[in-house]
Amino acid sequence: MSFAFWAVTALTVAGGLAAVTLKNLVHCALAVSVAFAGLAMLFLQLDAQFAGFAQILVYIGAVAILVVFAILLTRNADTPKEGGVFSRTWLAGLVVAAAVFAVLGWAVLAGAKGLPNEAAAPAVTVQQIGQALMGRYVLPLEIVALLLTSALIGAVIVAMHEAVNEKGGAK
Amino acid sequence: MSPLAGYLLVAALLFAIGLAGALTRRNAILVLIGIELMLNAANLNLIAFWRYGPHPEALTGMMFAIFSIAVAAAEAAVGLGLVIQVHRHAKTTDLDQMNRMKG
């Protein structure tokens, strides 16, 4: 494993850790963006250029921004947090997560000998991806489009201001 | 250790971190962040297998990952919308206090 791999990995993991442990929510959002970036670089290392750029565009460019919006909209500046950022029963959660990691790690190491190891990356061009999207994967594409539309409408409705709902406006 | 195993372990680590965050943090938005991390870890798994595994179908892994990204985006949007609405009602995003569905 090359040095680049380790460096990027360290960055990603650090970013993730920071995201879940920092007190300030905005710092967490920024940290998770760093993690997303690290992941994008990992994708690039894996010769998945389209996935890597899609990751940057969507996750860092949209999801992280969304998260920041949400954080800003749900600020309770007047009420300080009681009891800290972690739940009262944080240990149980940590144990469960550790157990999950253990199992997954065990699965990987147990089957490490049988893992494939192709030398060459699959030769995939963006044109091919485009053609596949419009050809073989047109149905999933359309469904995803529908999904995105409904998510859009749903999110708008869900987050609409209460004043509109009180007036009994049509949903 | 093969490169694939390394990537898989990284994905597992990221997944565990994301899960830990989702399970231990009080703020609802941080739970969503944790969920996004988990999804990303899964994507990494997919791409790793796409690169190192046999590929009679050259595009499958990539497609899977792309669609996963799209869906994750949609889900984040709706989820955050919900969090905002809950915040309006309960005046808080503290998950420890949200136990109205108690059995």
Add this chain to the structure above:
Amino acid sequence: MLMQEEVAAAFHPGNACIVSFAARVLWLIPALPMMAAGVIALLKQPQRRLSAGLAIGSLSISLVLAVMAFAHVVAGWANHVAVRETVDFTWMQVGAAHVDLGWVLDPLSAIMMVMVCFVGLLIFIYSVGYMAHDENFTRFFCFLALFAGAMLGVVISNSILLLFMNWEIVGLTSYLLIGFWYHKPSAAAAAKKAFLTTRIGDVFFLLGVVWLFAQTGTLLFYNGGGGSMEPLALGGMLATHSALGLTAAGAIALLIFAGAVGKSGQLPLHVWLPDAMEGPTPVSALIHAATMVAAGVYLVARVYPLMAAGIQPGGSTTALMVVTWVGALTAVFAALIAIAQDDIKRILAYSTVSQLGYMMAGLGLGGVAVGMFHLITHAFFKALLFMGAGSVIHGSHDEQDVRKMGGLKDKMPWTFYTYMAGMLALCGFIPFAGFWSKDGILDAGKGWEVSRWPFYLLVFGALLTAFYMTRQISYVFFGHTRSEKHAHESPAVMTVPLAILGFFATVLGLIGTPVWPWFQSFLGSSPAHFEFSALGESGMLMVSSTLVVLVGLGLGWWFYGNKSPKAEEPDALERVMPPVWVVLRNKMYVDELYGVTVIAFYWWWAQVADWLDRRVWGGAVAGVAWAFRGMAQLNRLFDVHWVDGGFDKGCEELAGGGGLLARVQSGRVQTYLRLLALAVVVLAAILIWSSRG
């Protein structure tokens, strides 16, 4: 139902296997009044004319049918045919035994039917007037009609069981009619006394019925040779011996006679008859003079073949001697008591008891014809006397004490003359009806060694009869008035029947005189001829009995005559022999004797039974109930503590468990997520573990 029609002839056989129309419709004669009674029972009290009309109408039709039947039998007799037609049917079959019922048309039943219907009809008409002011008019006629039907049922019965059933109904209606004014305690008590006393006799009667059936295998009297009164059965009963030196025939006869003793008020069981005068006067006239009490005599006449079974010429059977003695003793006993009574009806009641004794003695000494002749004549003149007494009571504004009456012969002439006719007939004064019938009895008893003492008793009784009747009429009709109220003659509806009966009381005896003994021949199914020579045989007796009666009348007139003593003064006889008078006045203390013996025992026994019932049976029942309650309590304890408790505990545990499990649903998302992840871990571990192996 099996219909068996039979004709048995005695003179010489008549047309065999032809049952006349009269015999076939014979059942209507009792049925019509009974049906009328049923209809009247459904009517309302104000419907008086309808109820009286139904009763009188049904009895009139019965009278017509009875006369038809009588005419048929007389026609047969005139042709030297002894009519005895029976119609029988099987009521039920129990194993091999038949329970048969049926009716018989022969001279005995024919003459009795006519008498009952005729006298009954007159009394029904009389009652319309007598009971006019009573508010329970309708009920009265219902009971009267039922009585008439039942009495006629007794008369026509060919089956001893049917006779018994009707006998019981007669007893019931007697109870209902004596206690007609039930709100009077004395009337209710008298009705109860009548019923219970006759019941004692009826128990023995029933025993006799059952024994008869067991002995002969048939319930029918006449059944073409197989009946219980026919020679075959009689022979069988004579051959069987029972206790006390009696044959089965004698024993059964005595048991059946016991029933007659109760119903006809003979000596030990006579106590109910005087008290029965509590009932309305028409009831006394009909039931306790003419018909019901005569039922006992009729019963003895009906089973006479049984009573006389094994009789040797010039001798008698045990049963018949018992009948004679009981009759003679009763005759004298009751006559003695009658002398000292003050209630007009009570005198007549004791007179009835006495005359019934005469009838029984007549049956015992002379046979069916002698006893029945006196019964028929007695029915007429005693009914007349009772109805006359009712007229006197009605006219004296409900006064019944003879010492408070007097001088009524001018104020109530019709009543007086008819009453005189009845009184002379009762005394046996020539040529009234009673003379011929009583003389028949005396004639049968005279000269016979075995019946010497009964004969003397009967003669003494005749003297006493004349004495007390003279006393009665001199108190009531002669002398001067002792009551304040003004007496008046009764209405025509009451005096016309009196006149009719008075006529019969005078002339009826002519059918049974020794010169032309039509009655006796008719009953005995033998030809009747005019025999003036018979006057010579019985002439001595006729003269001596007339002398005895004249002595009695004279004594009575000498003591009482026109004197009319006030009620507070002692009676003329009382002045002469005070202790005897007191005993006679208190009815020879028979009631008191019964009170301390039978009734006292009965009360004691009732207390014993009550104690048994309450303590022993009641205790047993209570014990069972207590045991059940105990068991119920045990069950309850078990149920509450074990079953319920166990169940409740189980439910509590379940709820607790549920509560525990519910804690999983904390309502917090992160908890659910943790559980999810944990589950995945476990599943994955299992999968990996299994795939490794």
